[in-house]
Amino acid sequence: MDRDKRKAYLDRKKAVEMCVAGSSNAAIKRACGIGLKQATRLIKERCMLIHADGRIFGFRALVKSLRINPYTRTKPVAIDAFGRGGAGAMSALLSLDPEFKKKLDRKILTGMAKGELTEVKRSRVSLWRWFLDELRARKYEIRREWPFSSEQPGGYAALNRYADSVLKDNPRRLAQDAGGESAVRKLRAGDGVDRPTMRPFQRVEMDGHKLDGRFCVLLPDRDGWVARIIHRLWVTVLIETYSRAVLGYFLSLGREVPKDDVLRAIKSALTRWVPRPVTFSDTAMADGAGLPSVLGDRFVGLCWEETSVDGALAETCRSVKEQLALVVGSDLLEPANSFSVRRSLDDRPFIETFFRTLGDRGLQRLSNSTGASPQARKVVAPDAVAVASQFQYEYLEELLQSLICNYNATPHSSLGYRSPLQMLSYLDDRGTLPQRRADPNLVQGLLTYRKLCPVHGGAGEGRPPYVNFANARYGGPTIRDREDLVGKMVWMSNHLEDDARVARCTLTSGELVGVLRAAPPWDKLPHSLAVRRQIKALEKSKRLKSLGCDAIRAFLQFVETQPNKKLPVHPAYLAVRRVLAQEAQNFEGDRAADRALRTLTGLAPETATQLDEEAKKSSESSLPPPQPPSSPSRKTPSDSATRPSVSRRPLPARRLAEN
Structure with a gap:
């Protein structure tokens, strides 16, 4: 604010403070230039009024020429020949017709209904046309009480200002108009100022x-x-x-x-x-x-x-x-x-x-x-x-x-x-x-799956004791001679997340019975319980006809031998490949990956021998690009030798790293 406004504001503020402190009229007038009566009016008629933010105006109301109350028209609207005399016509119109005001507010605040065909982007021109039609329907034009001039588009601007004020009073609807549902969700989430103070690992x-x-x-x-x-x-x-x-x-x-x-x-x-x-x-x-x-x-x-x-x-x-x-x-x-x-x-x-x-x-x-x-x-x-x-x-x-x-x-x-x-x-x-x-x-036991299962078998059935757990039958030497467990409940735990071929068996008292092994067809290749469930779902839906003696190998063959490769790659196939690759790395190191690389690229025998020697000398050599496991159908060495060479294309990731 300029110097005169600043001086007037400071004088008013000091007068209000002295009035609240109980100073006399003469003291206030001598120090501020205004009397006790005017200071009291400033407090009652300005400072104590409610602001749009929900708080009292306070010292904000002491700024000179600041409008506290909106303009209210007291005389009937009468537009002259020059189109003047319509100040406050919109507020006067809505205050005299509360029913029309409610209808207009509903029209402005109408949102998008879920599951219904509605207009997303609403034009103010369409609102203006609806507004004029409503005025004519209410006989304003016939009664010669038309509030706007036909010479100037002042009514359209007034309607826009009123619509903006209504939307400001409804932040949710305003956010929906500005940014859609994402802006509404952001409005509900808040700005985070009330969240707790952060500390490391809180x-x-x-x-x-x-x-x-x-x-x-x-x-x-x-x-x-x-x-x-x-x-x-x-x-x-x-x-x-x-x-x-x-x-x-x-x-x-x-x-x-x-x-x-x-x-x-x-x-x-x-x-x-x-x-x-x-x-x-x-x-x-x-x-x-x-x-x-x-x-x-x-x-x-x-x-x-x-x-x-x-x-x-x-x-x-x-x-x-x-x-x-x-x-x-x-x-x-x-x-x-x-x-x-x-x-x-x-x-x-x-x-x-x-x-x-x-x-x-x-x-x-x-x-x-x-x-x-x-x-x-x-x-x-x-x-x-x-x-x-x-x-x-x-x-x-x-x-x-x-x-x-x-x-x-x-x-x-x-x-x-x-x-x-x-x-x-x-x-x-x-x-x-x-x-x-x-x-x-x-x-280590985060992914352990436990279930209370009964022990079956025994001399009565003429077979060693066993436990049905996670779509497979488990047994082995540790439970073969435990006739005392037949008919009792034991805890079965899949303690190795990527190898469901084994499971830990414990009594309900906590005593360890031992580690049981899965019976065919789940005993050959490592896999997880999630993979087993997906393979069983394929078998149940008749898409996978038989599991044979090795369920994982049968599943791999099912995916890799689809006619014309029309079906999409099954997610369980990717999981099996990751488990098998990890298993090969754990037991054979980089040499298994080297052999897969040679199979894919068709390297010469002398180059293959050199790679084998290098892999034996250094176990810390970089791992070559991972390749899929070998096909379930066994192929002779001559087949591998006559397989056409596949050129290795440079990966986009390599080009990205080089740039």
């Missing part, structure tokens, strides 16, 4: 993200390998909000994220990180990049207090809640019991920002990307790019590891230009990190 945000890319899998064929497009994959991530560090993640191979994959992501955050060998580049990982466990043993198994999720069923199910409470000691914050709102990006700002960064720095830069939205897609046919480049999902696992680990080693402006890992080291030096750590035994 809150962890967890969510799943559908990756913006198309990938393929190579299936064995008579002429070599055939690339098949797979469904879009998900990644589940846990991020600590104070340090912005990604604690763990897991790449889900199913069409949706199941609860087991959520538990695997939690387990990843509580165990030591073991890096995957990166094959597409020698410089894909920055120095010091990784998950927090690379900083030392003191960062392994750190527990947190709260886990914030968006309300997805896989994240809020009873199993996840119980394991978080038992193993981590964490409360689950979901829309049902916290401030969060379903599908609101503002309730989990850190992880949503991370997902946006993951797309901007990684997958959306590749030509096989689907883009953040259909409008943002830059490549017309990302499926064709994935097939032509043979971008397998195994390469995606390596690329995700590089992107996430490099994120933890990238400086953040909000952390004083420290990286998340540097921030954790800084907090550890100050002694502010939590001292509570998860029990390694409980962490």
Whole structure:
């Protein structure tokens, strides 16, 4: 405000303060230039009135020439020949006709009804036409009480101002007009000012993200390998909000994220990180990049207090809640019991920002990307790019590891230009990190499935005792001679998450009976209980005719021998491939992967021998690109020798790393 207005405001303010303090009229007039009577009027008629924000005006009302009450017309509207004399006509019209005012307000505030065909983008011109039609229907024109001039469009501007004021009094409807349902949800979520003060490992945000890319899998064929497009994959991530560090993640191979994959992501955050060998580049990982466990043993198994999720069923199910409470000691914050709102990006700002960064720095830069939205897609046919480049999902696992680990080693402006890992080291030096750590035994049993089952068999049936558990029959030497257990209930536990061929058996008293083995056809190749359930579902639906003596091999053959490859790749097939690849790595090291590489690329015998020697000399050599397991149908060495060579195309990930 200018100098005169500022002086008038300060004089009024001082007069009001002296009036409240009990000063005399002479003292107030001598100090402020106004008397006690005028100061009292300022308090009653201005300062004590209610503002539009719900509070009293207070000292705000003492600004000179500030309008406190809106203009109210006291005389009948009479428009002269020059179109003047209509000030306050809109307010006078609505105050004299309350029924019409309610009808107009309902027209302005009418929202979009779910499941009904309604107008989304409403024009003010259509509202103006409706307004004029209503005035004519109410005989204003016949009674010569028309409130607006026909020469000037003043009525249209007045209606716009009134509609704006009505919408401002209804923020929800105004947000719906401005940004749709997402803006309404953001309005409900709030700005976060009342959330508790953060401290290290007080809150962890967890969510799943559908990756913006198309990938393929190579299936064995008579002429070599055939690339098949797979469904879009998900990644589940846990991020600590104070340090912005990604604690763990897991790449889900199913069409949706199941609860087991959520538990695997939690387990990843509580165990030591073991890096995957990166094959597409020698410089894909920055120095010091990784998950927090690379900083030392003191960062392994750190527990947190709260886990914030968006309300997805896989994240809020009873199993996840119980394991978080038992193993981590964490409360689950979901829309049902916290401030969060379903599908609101503002309730989990850190992880949503991370997902946006993951797309901007990684997958959306590749030509096989689907883009953040259909409008943002830059490549017309990302499926064709994935097939032509043979971008397998195994390469995606390596690329995700590089992107996430490099994120933890990238400086953040909000952390004083420290990286998340540097921030954790800084907090550890100050002694502010939590001292509570998860029990390694409980962490190992996060994915353990337990069920109380009866023991069958025995001398009465003429067969050794056995237990039916998870669609398979379990037995073995440890229970073969236990006739005393027949007819009793025992606890069966799948203690190895990726190997359901064995299960642990204990009595109800807690005494260990031993480890039982699954009977055919589930005793040959390793698999998980989830894979077994999906294979049994295929058998029940008559799509898989027979399991034979090896159910996993029969399932692999079923997927790989589909006529013309019309059916999409089954999610369980990808899970089996991952388990078999891990099993080969554990037992045979890099030599198994080398043999798969030679089979795919058709290397010469002398080159193959050289690779074998190099693999024997150094067990720390980089892992070559993962390849699919061998076809169930056995092929002779001559078949492998005569197989045509398949040229290896440079991966987009390699080109990205080189650039």
